[in-house]
Amino acid sequence: MSTLKRLWNLGTGRFGILIVVLLVITAVVSLVWTPFDPAAVDARARWLSPSWPHVLGTDNNGRDIASLLMAGARTTIVVAVGAGMVASVLGLALAALGSLTARWIRESIAVLVDILIAFPVLIIAMMISAVWGGSLAVVIWSVGIGFGVNIARVTRPELRRVLHSDFVLAGRASGLTPWQNLTRHLLPNVAPVFIVQLSWGMAVAVLAEAGLSYLGFGAPVTQPSWGVLLSDLQSYISVHPLTVVWPGLAITLTVLGLNLLGDALREAADPTLAQRAPTARTHVPGVVA
Amino acid sequence: MIRYALTRLGLLLLGLAVASALIFLSLRVLPGDVAQLIAGTQSTPEQVAALRESLGLDVPLWTQYLDWIGGLLRGDLGTSLVTGESVAAELLDKARVTVPLAVMSLTVALLIGIPLGVLSALGRRTAGGTALSVASQALAAVPVVWAGMLLVVVFAVWLGWLPPQGFPRAGWNDPGAAFRALVLPALTIGVVEGAMLLRFVRSATLQALGQDYVRTAAAKGLTRTRALVRHGLPNVGLSVITVLGLQIAGIIVGAVVIEQLFTLPGVGRMLVADVAARDLPKVQGELLALTGFVLLVGFVVDLVHRLIDPRQREAS
Numbered sequence: 253m254s255t256l257k258r259l260w261n262l263g264t265g266r267f268g269i270l271i272v273v274l275l276v277i278t279a280v281v282s283l284v285w286t287p288f289d290p291a292a293v294d295a296r297a298r299w300l301s302p303s304w305p306h307v308l309g310t311d312n313n314g315r316d317i318a319s320l321l322m323a324g325a326r327t328t329i330v331v332a333v334g335a336g337m338v339a340s341v342l343g344l345a346l347a348a349l350g351s352l353t354a355r356w357i358r359e360s361i362a363v364l365v366d367i368l369i370a371f372p373v374l375i376i377a378m379m380i381s382a383v384w385g386g387s388l389a390v391v392i393w394s395v396g397i398g399f400g401v402n403i404a405r406v407t408r409p410e411l412r413r414v415l416h417s418d419f420v421l422a423g424r425a426s427g428l429t430p431w432q433n434l435t436r437h438l439l440p441n442v443a444p445v446f447i448v449q450l451s452w453g454m455a456v457a458v459l460a461e462a463g464l465s466y467l468g469f470g471a472p473v474t475q476p477s478w479g480v481l482l483s484d485l486q487s488y489i490s491v492h493p494l495t496v497v498w499p500g501l502a503i504t505l506t507v508l509g510l511n512l513l514g515d516a517l518r519e520a521a522d523p524t525l526a527q528r529a530p531t532a533r534t535h536v537p538g539v540v541a
Numbered sequence: 542m543i544r545y546a547l548t549r550l551g552l553l554l555l556g557l558a559v560a561s562a563l564i565f566l567s568l569r570v571l572p573g574d575v576a577q578l579i580a581g582t583q584s585t586p587e588q589v590a591a592l593r594e595s596l597g598l599d600v601p602l603w604t605q606y607l608d609w610i611g612g613l614l615r616g617d618l619g620t621s622l623v624t625g626e627s628v629a630a631e632l633l634d635k636a637r638v639t640v641p642l643a644v645m646s647l648t649v650a651l652l653i654g655i656p657l658g659v660l661s662a663l664g665r666r667t668a669g670g671t672a673l674s675v676a677s678q679a680l681a682a683v684p685v686v687w688a689g690m691l692l693v694v695v696f697a698v699w700l701g702w703l704p705p706q707g708f709p710r711a712g713w714n715d716p717g718a719a720f721r722a723l724v725l726p727a728l729t730i731g732v733v734e735g736a737m738l739l740r741f742v743r744s745a746t747l748q749a750l751g752q753d754y755v756r757t758a759a760a761k762g763l764t765r766t767r768a769l770v771r772h773g774l775p776n777v778g779l780s781v782i783t784v785l786g787l788q789i790a791g792i793i794v795g796a797v798v799i800e801q802l803f804t805l806p807g808v809g810r811m812l813v814a815d816v817a818a819r820d821l822p823k824v825q826g827e828l829l830a831l832t833g834f835v836l837l838v839g840f841v842v843d844l845v846h847r848l849i850d851p852r853q854r855e856a857s
Contacts, residue, residue: 367556370836371563374794375828379567382816382824455682462684463798467813486690486802490705493694500687507682 258520265516268451271509279325288316290323290476299492308498311481312488317495321502323476328458328506331391335457336450338396343403344446350404351411365404373398373460377469386469388461388477395460399453407446414441444521451514455507462503478503545847553840560832561613565606568825569598596622596822609825618826623818628826631811638708638807639796642723642730646792649731650738655781657735658742659774662750663766665743674743680736685795689729689802696725706803726803730795734788738781745780749773779850786842790835 259265282290287305294314302309308317350361377394384390414420415438423433464470465479466486473480481499489496576593577584584592593599597608612619618628657673664670680688697705703725709718749755750769758768797809804810808827815823847853 363552363555364559366552367559367836370556370790370839371560371832372790372794372835374797375832378812378816378824379564379828382568382819382821459682459684463686466686467798467801468817482684482687482690486686489690489693490698493698496687496690496694500684500690503684503687504679504682507684508679511678511682 255520259516262516262519264512265520268509268511268513268516271505272513275325275329275506275509278322279329282319282322282326286316286319286322288319290315290319292316299495309495311485311495317481317498320476320481321478321498324478324481324499324502327388327471327475327477328461328503331388331395331461332454332457332510334388334392335395335399335460336454338392339400339403339453340446340450342397342400343407343449346400346404347407347411347442350408351415362408365401365408368401369405371398371401373456374463377460377464381469386464386472388471388475391457391461391464391470394464395453395457399449399456403446403449403453406449407442410442410445411438414438417441444517448514448518448521451510451517455510455514458503458506458510542847546844549840549843553836556836557833560836561610561829562606564825564828564832565609568821569602569605613829618830619822621815621823622820623823628823628830631823632808632827632830635806635808635811637713638723638805639793639800639809642727642796642800642805642807643789643792645723645727646730646734646795647789649727650735650788650792653732653735654738655742658739659746659769659777661739662743662746663769665747673739677736677739677743680733681740683733683736685729685733685798686802688733689726689799692725692729693802706805708805722803722805726796726799726805729799729802730792734791734795737791738784738788741784742777742781745777746773749776752776779846782842782846782849786835786839789838793831793835 260269287307292315294310297306297310297314298312300306300310300314306316306318308321310316311320346361346365350358350365352358353361373394376398377390380393381387381390420433420437423437428436461470461477462479462482465477466483471477471480473484478499482496482503485492485496485499576589576596576598580589580592597605600608609619616629618632620627621631624631657677661670661673661677665674693705696703704722705725708722709715711718713719746769750765750773752773754772755765755768758772759765763771793809796807797812799805800807800809801813808831812824812827812831815827
């Protein structure tokens with residue numbers, strides 16, 4: 253049975269896949285069609301309750317909340333994919349440097365990773381935005397760096413384990429170059445651990461976008477984003493309390509989907525993992541934002 | 542043990558050195574000209590030059606760094622560009638809100654996470670246990686800001702039991718009002734962190750239930766629950782200690798966001814305002830203080846874990 257099929261057969265995996273597919277479809281559709289123009293201000297349509305044609309109601313500027321959410325899905329994807337790419341490159345580079353190089357470099361990298369893991373994402377974000385001001389790039393870089401270190405920490409021992417396995421030795425003996433050995437044996441064997449981490453890292457990115465945009469370090473207020481919408485609506489919470497439900501629900505469902513996808517990937521890739529020591533999945537350094 | 546403690550202390554000091562260098566470099570080297578950045582685009586070259594001199598930016602970089610470290614060792618975290626106040630004094634002042642908030646949040650998280658985590662593991666085949674597990678999985682995905690907003694809507698707007706935001710002007714001189722002001726913020730952080738702790742405790746308990754020593758205890762006549770309480774829970778407790786450091790770091794970060802939401806005059810809100818105002822010397826001191834605290838918590842947690850765990854004690 254292929255990994256994908258095992259994934260689909262797990263309830264959590266199916267939920268995760270569906271959420272991610274739904275998110276991507278929403279973002280793609282929003283490029284060509286949204287019920288209303290998400291930026292269109294309409295003074296006569298302020299604070300409409302959910303009703304037809306404004307299915308989720310409107311905000312203080314008369315903007316259609318459903319359309320804003322659809323357009324915001326694009327920002328969410330940009331952040332998740334961007335942070336995921338930064339984290340992958342940094343994490344794999346650190347893991348490779350920490351296992352394939354000379355002993356003193358290897359050990360120094362390991363100590364460095366142990367130290368960097370204590371840096372909360374929010375602190376990295378503040379370091380960047382104190383200098384460059386707030387932007388989506390702050391979110392992408394801070395989560396990418398913070399989670400990249402995490403990926404390195406988890407992937408490095410795995411890479412070292414595979415490095416000392418018999419099939420890699422056999423590969424070397426049969427005349428594979430180090431590069432061939434890396435691409436044929438090392439990376440495919442590290443991939444499951446890495447993909448699981450990546451899925452959780454993307455969940456962190458979506459959460460961080462909300463928190464950092466709320467603090468003013470994330471997306472600019474002109475950009476349709478779930479985090480920005482959440483902080484816009486918060487000012488009116490005592491008068492129109494129900495409107496904050498929608499962007500929050502969108503964020504929570506996406507994060508839940510990515511978290512469960514990571515859990516299911518972990519189980520599908522290695523069924524014995526579930527019986528092993530507990531992991532602190534959500535205890536990624538300071539990602540509560 | 543002593544040897545382990547010394548090694549771990551070395552790692553802590555190394556961590557502080559790396560953290561201070563990273564914070565220093567990222568705030569000074571990356572942008573090009575800090576003085577220009579602080580002075581803004583409207584300033585004249587003379588103003589920028591004067592500012593550069595008053596900030597001590599005209600001396601070589603490593604001298605600036607050593608000056609800063611020298612000050613740190615004497616307990617001087619620097620001075621604010623905007624107010625001219627000592628950063629350390631302001632931090633101590635704001636900590637009177639943030640530290641109680643963090644302690645209250647941690648209490649809520651522990652009270653939720655540990656008992657419910659054990660319960661959801663014990664009843665994993667019952668409807669209640671499954672419900673707990675699903676609820677914690679969902680709660681762990683909730684953005685802290687949103688959780689805070691929902692609690693405000695329910696307990697402040699609808700029920701009117703607690704203030705929606707703010708902190709009494711009199712501070713802790715009015716202990717009742719100050720405590721009430723911190724209840725909703727602490728509940729927000731505590732519930733979200735507690736949900737994450739619950740998941741961890743649950744899997745640690747499940748693991749303990751599958752261990753030979755619990756089975757042996759059950760075989761010699763103890764009930765499953767008593768076997769778990771007597772032999773399993775001490776091991777669960779040990780695992781919990783290892784994540785406690787991360788949990789405290791998470792609470793500190795959560796406090797930054799939540800102080801903003803509830804307009805509490807704490808360390809987090811000050812830091813956010815300073816970052817927005819680009820008060821770089823102050824941000825530098827505050828970030829190092831926060832990172833240093835996180836590193837210190839990790840150090841203490843590791844030592845305590847080592848002291849308590851008999852297996853580790855014997856190994857050293």
